[in-house]
Amino acid sequence: MNYGPLGDSPQHDRAAYRLGHRPLAQGGQAEVFPAEHKATGARVAFKRRMTWNVDAVARMRREIEFGQLSLGNDHIVPVLDYSKTYDWFVMPLAExxxxxxxxxxxxxxxxxxxxxxxxxxxxxxxxxxxxxxxxxxxxxxxxxxxxxxxxxxxxxxxRGDTTYTGxxxxxxxxxxxxxxxxxxxxxxxxxxxxxxxxxxxxxxxxxxxxxxxxxxxxxxxxxxxxxxxxxxxxxxxxxxxxxxxxxxxxxxxxx
Structure with missing residues (x-):
């Protein structure tokens, strides 16, 4: 399934996105905004972390790592772009x-x-x-x-890939x-x-x-x-x- 890739635009750039004024969802550690990829006009969901708590950082890192894999499966939400410091990532905008x-x-x-x-x-x-x-x-x-x-x-x-079992x-x-x-x-x-x-x-x-x-x-x-x-x-x-x-x-x- 084609979710509308972001073209050949440079990645990992927070400034490439224009966020909506109100979040679609909020949790204790992150919030999700509707956003526009400026270069292509693609409508996406922009998830940003709200804390530097070590567990929150690890959680977003796992989300990004797995979303990049997506395993060629149409039923796994892919990660389209992300921050190298794991404080935000972009995914398709859901209905x-x-x-x-x-x-x-x-x-x-x-x-x-x-x-x-x-x-x-x-x-x-x-x-x-x-x-x-x-x-x-x-x-x-x-x-x-x-x-x-x-x-x-x-x-x-x-098994064997866990970064910190504790x-x-x-x-x-x-x-x-x-x-x-x-x-x-x-x-x-x-x-x-x-x-x-x-x-x-x-x-x-x-x-x-x-x-x-x-x-x-x-x-x-x-x-x-x-x-x-x-x-x-x-x-x-x-x-x-x-x-x-x-x-x-x-x-x-x-x-």
Whole structure:
């Protein structure tokens, strides 16, 4: 999928972008603005870090590193440009995220399309040794009508590539409460691919029930086959969940 590259313009130049007056989204460590690439007129999203906290710097660095990989997968949001000091980066401007598209996800075919898109992104990421560890509706973006996965700042690099394992210490919760797998409150560094599928199960439960998940409590829809899918994906024991995208797709075959 072509997201509108920024041409041959020099990269890593903050002055190349004109930011909108109001942010699209704000968090504790970063904010996202609609922006224009001056040389090409391309509309993009400009994410800038608001603190020099060491964890915030590391998180944005991970986002940039993974977004540059993108692994040739249409369902992973690419990074188009970035600061060499990891204080901002540029990505395609999304139409909305899953939170904004929630009414449309009540349609089974729409929800199925989103879930399978996330499976495709996870298959590519897991195949390269990366975990996301923070899947939630706000991190699923619709780009040109295609669902994509964004915000890999809590991601775990491939084994052996981690820059500082002490950043994710046992007993320190990592992720978003309710969507994160239970083991991410115990030792997030030792989480496996099944943790991402737990989160995907909770996203389905969120879309089907209209409720926000609580920690350690699976959101089970009333209707089948969604109830069975969510129940399988949100087992407390990581080994009892789908272990890869192929197994998750098998659960989805009856939708």
């Amino acid at each position: 909305c995220n899953a939170e904004g598209a929630r009414p449309s996800l009540s349609d089974d075919s729409q929800l199925r399309a989103m879930v399978l898109a996330v499976c495709s992104a996870l298959e590519a990421a897991h195949g390269a040794g990366w975990l996301h560890r923070d899947l939630k509706p706000a991190n699923l973006l619709l780009l040109n009508g295609c669902w994509t996965v964004a915000d890999w700042g809590f991601g775990r690099r491939p 950043r994710t210490t046992p007993g320190r919760f990592l992720g978003t409460v309710g969507f994160a797998a239970p083991e991410q409150a115990v030792d997030a560094h030792e989480a496996t691919a099944s943790a991402d599928f737990y989160s995907l199960g909770q996203i389905i439960g969120w879309a089907k029930t209209g409720r926000t998940p609580q920690e350690g409590s699976p959101l089970l829809p009333e209707d089948e086959p969604w109830r069975t899918i969510v129940a399988a994906a949100t087992q407390h024991d990581p080994a009892a969940r789908p272990q890869d995208a192929h197994e998750f797709r098998e659960l989805m075959r009856t939708v």
